[in-house]
Amino acid sequence: MNDSRYVSTAQVAEVLGVGVTTVKRWVDEGILPAHRTAGGHRKLLLADVLRLARQSNFPNQNLGPLFAAGHALVPAHVQDLEQALFVALERGDGDLVRSLIQGAYRRGVPVDDLADGVIAPAMQRIGHDWETGKIDVFHEHRGSQLCVAALHELIGLVSSSAAGRRPLALGGAPEKDPYVLTSLLAELVLRQDGWQVVNLGPNTPLASLRKAVNELKPRLLWLTVSYLEDADTFLTEYRQLYQESDRLGVPVAVGGRALTDSLRARMPYTTYGDGMAHLSAFARTLSPGKRRPPRGRPTKQSNG
């Protein structure tokens, strides 16, 4: 198992902006303490690297990839990660939020796990603390903004180059639903799966979404509903949207915590999902290009 306290020379080199050779020499000269494996590989203690970084006046935001290897602050398990993210969001520590999310991704945490098991629960707890008066609204807003920024950055990381024609997914959140995060998470997982995504964002009238389906002819339509003002008008408009999509052969994936069982029973849809893992799995059945990871050591998720 990879002991999460240790990092490799290459990781240190990338973060510190120097060559691998330099890091090796520093270790040999005693500037950086390190342990060696039985085979001779250098294993650097994260704390030592961080100490050197502080001494050299490093910008915090560039230390993100280092946390990817697993720091005490970036736990190995998703529950601990969620807890850490929650704290970082509540404190408003933007650098830490970025480090945690990016680090988890680079360490190999699947994006749907990241969405369903880390980001969504953390923001839900923030929202709960706000509703119960434990924190002020501005704490929630600040955390949400930090999350959005980190997600946009992550989306930029996972988006593959536009090689070949990728299937198009269209989606958003309905009118009066102000939550940007859920549609952003949907965009994230779909992009990770190789889709081309048009995210109309929150507060999108369903009638307008219907026009978009007509014009863009997507291969998939998703709808995340976190908040509903009027269920009846929503149902009416949604049925029209579904009818149109069905006519065009566009599958409709719905989700979101505002869709109660009773409400869902009155809705037609192609698939319903509790989280992004469902959406991702469903999308994969539609997209033919399901690439399997190569053998051997898993590829580092760096993208060009």
Next chain:
Amino acid sequence: MNDSRYVSTAQVAEVLGVGVTTVKRWVDEGILPAHRTAGGHRKLLLADVLRLARQSNFPNQNLGPLFAAGHALVPAHVQDLEQALFVALERGDGDLVRSLIQGAYRRGVPVDDLADGVIAPAMQRIGHDWETGKIDVFHEHRGSQLCVAALHELIGLVSSSAAGRRPLALGGAPEKDPYVLTSLLAELVLRQDGWQVVNLGPNTPLASLRKAVNELKPRLLWLTVSYLEDADTFLTEYRQLYQESDRLGVPVAVGGRALTDSLRARMPYTTYGDGMAHLSAFARTLSPGKRRPPRGRPTKQSNG
């Protein structure tokens, strides 16, 4: 993609059109932030170099070498750029939007010009086309989302190193104002100017903003008002916010197209601005006088 955020003194010298010796001296004098390797080599953060390049007028700044990636053709004049961005936004061409915005920044277009002369007008035209029925809501939403994504990416580019304590700016948009873009543009220009920014985003109750001022003790409070539901209640709450800020010695900068002349006449504020250029200029009067490099040497660029 050469995504190394660090650059060497020689690269900086070439880009800024000055000698290597000068760059070294600037770093030693604290004009340019940098950290040193264990061997003493200076490592500069790209964002810091770019900010310096914009703050002072260099004889020949050729930002090209720092960005190897060949981008789409970026028009030279802001009007053409705005037109190109408008078309890209309306078409939903996300890659083009990113290229235009980032390309303009890299070409040396100041961020306040980018905000006031390109992004804001383009989105305003999109909004106008939507109101007049020329395009559908989803076009507007799609364009807005693309803009937000591109801006978040740009913010990541301009954010500087955390070395030293930077002044804190706090801000957002009031309740019922759903526009994310204006507060995002404010965050962009402030970050470009070296501020640390807490952006509470749209739809922030002013009472909550008041609590945030109390808790965070910022050096500057900004408020962008693009839409107002009820001017009277806004005024009441705003006056309380201003009173509290004034008591704490926090200057208040307001702006946004919802603040009409008559409304503004009834508001106290430290400064009002039509655009981000005003905000940036005002913020610079507050920011501790950062040492600026003396005049560059305009002639003789050839080297042996």
Next chain:
DNA sequence: GACAGAATCGTCTAAATCGACTGTTTAATT
């Protein structure tokens, strides 16, 4: 126009860093 001060430039050597090479180690998959 001449002067003084300041800022910049190019050049030098020692030192630090980089990149490429080959053989070895690691760890996930079968």
Next chain:
DNA sequence: AATTAAACAGTCGATTTAGACGATTCTGTC
């Protein structure tokens, strides 16, 4: 346990940088 591809170690030459020095050029003033 065997397989396999990625990542690492060790080495060496090529390149780059730091630091210091004097010469050059710019700016403002008399």
